[in-house]
Amino acid sequence: MSIGDTIAAIATPPGTGGIGVIRVSGPRAEDIARLLFRSSHHVRDFKSRRLYHGDIVAAGQSTVIDEVLIVLMRKPNSYTGEDTLEIYCHGGLLIMESILGEVARAGVRLAEPGEFTKRAFLNNRIDLSQAEATADMIAARTRRGLDLALSHLKGNLARKIEALHSPLLDILAALEVSIDFTEEELGEASPPAAYDALEAVVADIERLLATSPEGIICRQGASVVIAGRPNVGKSSLLNRLLGEQRAIVTPIPGTTRDFIEETVDIRGVPVRLMDTAGIRHPENIIEAEGIRRVWQKSEGADVVMVLLDGSEPLRDEDTEILEGNRTRPVLVVVNKVDLAPGLDGDVLRSHMSGEASGPLWISAKFGQGIDELIEVLGCLLLHDQAEREPEVRIANIRHQAALEEALRSIRQAQSSIREGHSPEFVAFDIQQAIAGLDLITGRSVDEQVLDRIFSTFCIGK
């Protein structure tokens, strides 16, 4: 990926729509407009950031491809920081591909995924945390995830990281002085003062890191498996939480054979909810395979909801499922409370591990207890943090790892101070900490990491 040439892509999704957008960025953007666009008003000189109406024609021919609007945004006042042309055409795939084909024939390279945003980053229009936030904005599936991405897009995380920088730079400057002077001459800039100043930065980073379990789950989503023996109402519960009749529900045990996965919004967390085959001694290989998959899915789940039938006494199959999930985060849910009670709560509790949450009592069929179930599930997923609203949240494992790296370096610097090592060692560790923080904003990220980040973006973004 070279920067400096001119690139183009269809920015709207593949398929048909009211409008299609083709984006061109680089030094030849205006050239392309002159070559392929015929203004309805015979405009010769394009003004920056002004819409023009006209036709796109094949280069050197009079054949009209589409009637369009175009806008030219001259550098540096564009998304990429380069001259950019946007063509708003009719949203048919053939039309968009024909226009892009003409742009490519004029010598423009087709953009790689995320290349426009990469250029925005390389041209210092945005920092890396903002670049990543643009992809998160597009991928967000809940309002909460979107708010988080928007906050990062607005530069809140970048500003927070900058704010952590300045005390580190101050300490570093003071240490540089101390390399040349004795302790008596130093006063304020002495190592003990540096130790305390570092402690304040440690506290700030720890506060930020504490937001990451919730932030990451809001951005990446969580998985919840509904497990239980046949006929307890797993599919009914999935349908209830989804608000539609997605899974087949019948009174016949063993109805669900494979797992069914759907995404639901639970208190702002995009949750992949999985309805599974009822666990029992299988009657055939299809059922056996279905049951094998339940255990496999439960393995990686953020929460396993173990569902029981409240109208019947606890069976061996139920206790085996509770036992099999002992090491996982479990929420025990008792269904069918609308029927005459048959399950002894005390017996159930005696089979639950101390770590398991619940039991909650619900009716998947009639909706009793469902609000509470959503509430409790949300708390489990968000680690009860949802009500605290910090100004900035860490939502990306890459950012979390960079902060942890910075924290390790600061702790190392502190232990060097404690052990009376020379200020050079301390200064080195602080520089490492600054480099760790710079990974987030992208000031110290190598090309490979950048390529990896941007390769996950959409084409045209």
Ligand SMILES: Nc1nc2c(ncn2[C@@H]2O[C@H](COP(=O)(O)OP(=O)(O)OP(=O)(O)O)[C@@H](O)[C@H]2O)c(=O)[nH]1
């Ligand atoms: N009374 C009552 N019946 C329920 C409730 N939830 C489910 N049922 C009934 O229980 C039966 C089984 O429901 P399903 O949702 O298919 O159960 P399942 O756990 O998915 O069953 P398998 O797919 O066979 O493992 C159906 O007849 C449902 O109507 C409930 O809350 N109350």
Ligand SMILES: [Mg+2]
């Ligand atoms: Mg089912």
